[in-house]
Amino acid sequence: MSKLFFTLYLVIMNTGEIILYITSDGAIALDVRLEHETIWLTQKQIAELFGTKRPAITKHLKNIFSSGELEENSTCSILEHMGNDGKQRYQTTYYNLDAILSIGYRVNSKNATQFRIWL
DSSP states (O other): OOOOOEEEEEEEETTEEEEEEEETTSSOEEEEEEETTEEEEOHHHHHHHHTSOHHHHHHHHHHHHHTTSSOHHHHEEEEEEEOTTSSOEEEEEEEEHHHHHHHHTTOOSHHHHHHHHHO
């Protein structure tokens, strides 16, 4: 069984900074938003990162916020973006590093375990 290793690459773009997160086997590659000195991921990206499904991430976030471990208004941000047609606006919720780390310690998966070791 091979170990997973995680690599973060910082790419400077005209529009800001983006971190590309890649496992050593190339199985996971995520574009990560970097704003206000923290990274931001959607629930879908967090699920990909930890090798699980989005409903599990939703459940963990609900428990994290309801227990008072983290405050929802300080760990998530809703961003608007335009659809490919340039006409329809979409709102997407992103979660910061504090939320991502809290989820990472709750998820039971091979990727989550390797992520905790990597930290």
